[in-house]
Amino acid sequence: MLLESIKMAVSSLMANKMRALLTMLGIIVGIASVITIVSLGEGGKNEVLGQFEQIGASTVIIQVRSGQAQAGDYINQNDIEAIRTRIDSVKHVTATLQTVGHASTEMGRRRIYLSGIDADFIEFSPIEIVYGRLFTEIEYLDAFPVVIIDRAGAQALFGRENVVGERLTVESSGRLLRTTIVGVCESVASQFSAFASGFGGDMDDNRGIPFFVYSPFVTARSIIDDNNRLSSINVMAVEPERVDEAGAAVIRLLEMRRGNSERSVYRSQNLASILDQINNVINIMTWFISTVAGISLVVGGIGVMNIMLVSVTERTREIGIRKAIGATNTDILFQFMTESVILTLLGGMMGILAGLGLAYGISAAAESLGVAQITPILSWQAIVIAVAFSTAVGLFFGIYPARKAARLHPIDALRHQ
Amino acid sequence: MIKYFLGTKKEENENKPQEESTGKPVEQHPVIALRNAWKTYRTGAVELTALRRISIHIFAGEFTAIMGSSGSGKSTLMNILGCLDQMDSGSYLLNGTDISSLNQEDLAFIRNQEIGFVFQSFNLLNKLTLQENVELPMIYGAVNRGERTRRALEALDAVWLASWARHRPNEVSGGQIQRAAIARAIVMRPALLMADEPTGNLDSRTSRDIMELFIQLNRSGSTIVLITHEKEISAYANRIIRVEDGEIVLDSFGRDAPKPERDN
Ligand SMILES: Nc1ncnc2c1ncn2[C@@H]1O[C@H](COP(=O)(O)OP(=O)(O)O)[C@@H](O)[C@H]1O
Numbered sequence: 133m134l135l136e137s138i139k140m141a142v143s144s145l146m147a148n149k150m151r152a153l154l155t156m157l158g159i160i161v162g163i164a165s166v167i168t169i170v171s172l173g174e175g176g177k178n179e180v181l182g183q184f185e186q187i188g189a190s191t192v193i194i195q196v197r198s199g200q201a202q203a204g205d206y207i208n209q210n211d212i213e214a215i216r217t218r219i220d221s222v223k224h225v226t227a228t229l230q231t232v233g234h235a236s237t238e239m240g241r242r243r244i245y246l247s248g249i250d251a252d253f254i255e256f257s258p259i260e261i262v263y264g265r266l267f268t269e270i271e272y273l274d275a276f277p278v279v280i281i282d283r284a285g286a287q288a289l290f291g292r293e294n295v296v297g298e299r300l301t302v303e304s305s306g307r308l309l310r311t312t313i314v315g316v317c318e319s320v321a322s323q324f325s326a327f328a329s330g331f332g333g334d335m336d337d338n339r340g341i342p343f344f345v346y347s348p349f350v351t352a353r354s355i356i357d358d359n360n361r362l363s364s365i366n367v368m369a370v371e372p373e374r375v376d377e378a379g380a381a382v383i384r385l386l387e388m389r390r391g392n393s394e395r396s397v398y399r400s401q402n403l404a405s406i407l408d409q410i411n412n413v414i415n416i417m418t419w420f421i422s423t424v425a426g427i428s429l430v431v432g433g434i435g436v437m438n439i440m441l442v443s444v445t446e447r448t449r450e451i452g453i454r455k456a457i458g459a460t461n462t463d464i465l466f467q468f469m470t471e472s473v474i475l476t477l478l479g480g481m482m483g484i485l486a487g488l489g490l491a492y493g494i495s496a497a498a499e500s501l502g503v504a505q506i507t508p509i510l511s512w513q514a515i516v517i518a519v520a521f522s523t524a525v526g527l528f529f530g531i532y533p534a535r536k537a538a539r540l541h542p543i544d545a546l547r548h549q
Numbered sequence: 550m551i552k553y554f555l556g557t558k559k560e561e562n563e564n565k566p567q568e569e570s571t572g573k574p575v576e577q578h579p580v581i582a583l584r585n586a587w588k589t590y591r592t593g594a595v596e597l598t599a600l601r602r603i604s605i606h607i608f609a610g611e612f613t614a615i616m617g618s619s620g621s622g623k624s625t626l627m628n629i630l631g632c633l634d635q636m637d638s639g640s641y642l643l644n645g646t647d648i649s650s651l652n653q654e655d656l657a658f659i660r661n662q663e664i665g666f667v668f669q670s671f672n673l674l675n676k677l678t679l680q681e682n683v684e685l686p687m688i689y690g691a692v693n694r695g696e697r698t699r700r701a702l703e704a705l706d707a708v709w710l711a712s713w714a715r716h717r718p719n720e721v722s723g724g725q726i727q728r729a730a731i732a733r734a735i736v737m738r739p740a741l742l743m744a745d746e747p748t749g750n751l752d753s754r755t756s757r758d759i760m761e762l763f764i765q766l767n768r769s770g771s772t773i774v775l776i777t778h779e780k781e782i783s784a785y786a787n788r789i790i791r792v793e794d795g796e797i798v799l800d801s802f803g804r805d806a807p808k809p810e811r812d813n
């Protein structure tokens with residue numbers, strides 16, 4: 133009977149393909165928007181998680197709240213030294229200067245992320261050297277004009293990978309620095325770094341994820357106009373369990389040195405709290421889109437109900453015939469319910485495909501604009517929920533027309549023209 | 550071929566002795582036992598009594614024509630006999646089953662198992678092929694697919710439509726459509742075959758073919774109740790019940806009709 137009902141429903145929908153498609157539109161839009169946001173959200177979360185895993189659970193980021201801060205509140209090299217030597221829950225501490233700039237050779241000029249790093253940096257975010265070497269202690273201390281460039285950058289700027297010893301002109305905010313390349317590292321297609329550096333608005337040239345160029349902290353400072361102010365440092369606790377303790381100790385020390393504890397200028401963030409924030413953002417977006425999708429599902433459902441009512445009226449005589457030859461009320465109810473559920477289920481499946489297509493489209497667009505690199509992830513849970521929702525819509529909005537059909541009196545139905 | 554479509558269910562008949570000379574099964578109780586049926590239609594304030602104190606007994610193997618002018622209550626009577634509608638008062642036993650005590654689902658079951666309908670306006674589903682139309686009652690009767698196909702083709706063969714099985718109603722003539730409708734009506738081997746003006750939409754030549762088919766079905770055992778207002782059509786029957794203003798005014802047996810024993 134089920135098989136027969138499905139066959140009947142399919143043939144009746146096939147007889148009105150355009151109408152069926154238009155009816156499904158609301159469902160398709162609703163499901164597609166949920167699938168798009170959920171698969172992008174999942175993909176984004178996954179991507180960000182991957183980046184944060186590199187940093188590790190022991191890391192805490194100390195930030196200066198720019199709103200509350202006065203000139204003297206920013207962190208300097210002496211503070212870092214104090215943190216390193218005086219807090220025993222702290223294992224490493226690093227300050228990183230990051231900016232968007234350009235690098236040029238005879239072959240061309242490309243947008244780069246310039247990171248000024250200190251010796252502790254690699255404890256937080258390893259640099260995988262492919263050719264050449266890392267910076268030496270003396271280079272860190274004496275602001276040598278040396279850089280490490282990533283593989284993709286070398287390829288783009290020189291047309292080959294092993295560019296150790298080559299000259300590279302680095303510029304940022306109008307200042308130029310002629311440097312020597314001492315190392316080539318593995319490219320990290322790192323959105324986290326992109327995130328963290330808060331990339332500026334200059335999208336004038338070379339779209340796409342920029343390349344990474346590292347230099348010693350002091351070297352970078354000579355061209356980055358920061359007035360010797362650090363608004364953020366990374367601290368690594370001796371063990372993950374003491375990450376909160378280390379964060380609190382660092383803030384206490386900074387406040388003690390400045391005497392500004394009453395203004396709460398500093399805040400700490402660790403993996404857990406950052407993940408919380410990201411989850412929050414994704415959840416808010418998911419809820420927002422889900423509301424939109426919910427509305428569209430309801431509208432779609434009303435469309436289904438409407439078209440099913442039309443269908444019941446058009447097929448009144450058919451219902452009469454079926455009843456005359458032995459269809460029970462339940463048979464008729466089942467037939468029309470099957471039809472509305474197939475309608476919404478089909479819409480749901482098309483919605484899943486459309487949503488996935490849209491998600492991949494958005495991700496491709498985002499990547500080519502250099503905004504982010506996210507691979508959409510469609511979890512089976514999302515599919516199950518989409519299928520369940522579209523079935524539920526079909527059942528809920530199909531029941532009224534189906535009951536109307538089932539309750540028709542056979543004689544009245546047969547007499548219908 | 551037509552022998553398959555006996556007046557009562559094949560299963561019930563299999564072990565019963567059959568009188569070979571007439572081919573009609575010997576039945577103890579009437580197929581139709583309607584007593585003192587009343588039916589009044591109410592449309593707003595207007596009341597119209599369509600049936601008054603109707604009592605009819607029809608036995609297996611009879612070919613009865615219900616005659617009367619338009620509006621006399623023939624269709625109302627057929628709807629009640631066919632379990633499509635319910636009367637206001639009276640009692641009705643169909644093949645021994647008390648119809649007045651049944652709910653909607655049971656009535657649907659009775660219509661499926663015991664009754665075959667042939668309508669004036671054919672009432673086939675246009676989007677289905679003739680074969681699919683004939684299979685429809687068996688779908689509701691939960692007959693499995695293989696059996697369904699076999700019986701549908703058999704029934705179509707019995708009405709000389711075997712080679713038209715895959716055509717749709719709009720691809721065949723009116724007479725062929727009505728023959729397919731007859732195939733659909735007999736495919737469940739019902740106790741009662743009911744036809745409401747089955748030739749009303751057909752020309753006289755085609756009408757004769759259809760009536761020949763009914764005769765043939767009756768000869769092989771089908772109990773038939775035919776509704777008509779045409780004398781020529783009623784002449785094919787061996788019993789004529791005349792209705793006027795919702796009442797039976799005449800109940801006569803034709804010359805070659807064997808008068809069954811009556812229990813009243
Ligand atoms: N559903 C109905 N509602 C009201 N009156 C009806 C209905 N069906 C039939 N009638 C009336 O009942 C009478 C008998 O109708 P019907 O049984 O169709 O007669 P026939 O089939 O002999 O032409 C007619 O007067 C008709 O108008």
Ligand SMILES: [Mg+2]
Nearest residue numbers: 623624625745
């Ligand atoms: Mg009539």
